[in-house]
Amino acid sequence: MTIREIITVPNPILRKKARKVTEFGKEFQTLVDDMVETMRNAPGVGLAAPQVAISERLIVVEYADEVEGEEVKPKLFIVANPEITPTSDETELGIEGCLSVPDLIGEVERFTSLTVKGQNRHGKPVRIKAEGWLARIFQHEIDHLDGIVYTDRTDKVWKPRSEDEIPLD
Ligand code: NI
Numbered sequence: 001m002t003i004r005e006i007i008t009v010p011n012p013i014l015r016k017k018a019r020k021v022t023e024f025g026k027e028f029q030t031l032v033d034d035m036v037e038t039m040r041n042a043p044g045v046g047l048a049a050p051q052v053a054i055s056e057r058l059i060v061v062e063y064a065d066e067v068e069g070e071e072v073k074p075k076l077f078i079v080a081n082p083e084i085t086p087t088s089d090e091t092e093l094g095i096e097g098c099l100s101v102p103d104l105i106g107e108v109e110r111f112t113s114l115t116v117k118g119q120n121r122h123g124k125p126v127r128i129k130a131e132g133w134l135a136r137i138f139q140h141e142i143d144h145l146d147g148i149v150y151t152d153r154t155d156k157v158w159k160p161r162s163e164d165e166i167p168l169d
Helices: 026-041 132-145
Strands: 046-048 058-063 075-086 091-098 101-111 113-119 125-131
Touching (some): 026 046, 026 058, 026 075, 046 132, 075 125, 075 132, 113 132, 125 132
Antiparallel strands (some): 046 058, 058 075, 075 113, 091 101, 113 125
């Protein structure tokens, strides 16, 4: 596995609509493994293929729901060709950062509850229900596949003080 370089704005690859994944062969498996390693190394809770300069519809997400006083094992999601369906009209504001937009965080409105449909690393259908912070991460990552970065969705962006840094992807 290799840690790949994470590109940052204004790299035009981050602004392209990524193409559908149709081949789940060896090259794709290497990309998946490299993205997981790159996300963990960053560290981040998610990464989209365009962030490593590959304009394909693939995201990886690794996140542990916080349960007070308990250690929760992070869950890894690998989704090709992900599509979101909100399961409620409810939205909430939350603070996001992005590995491709260094030294900034911002407040973004997102759906609180949704279903992600797509394919796993072998091309088999997957369906994931997500709420709260996990739902936010999926919305942030899938935006990257459409050339959208979170700063497009808010006017409230600022430089974090070191103690309120929020790594996202
Ligand atoms: Ni991002």
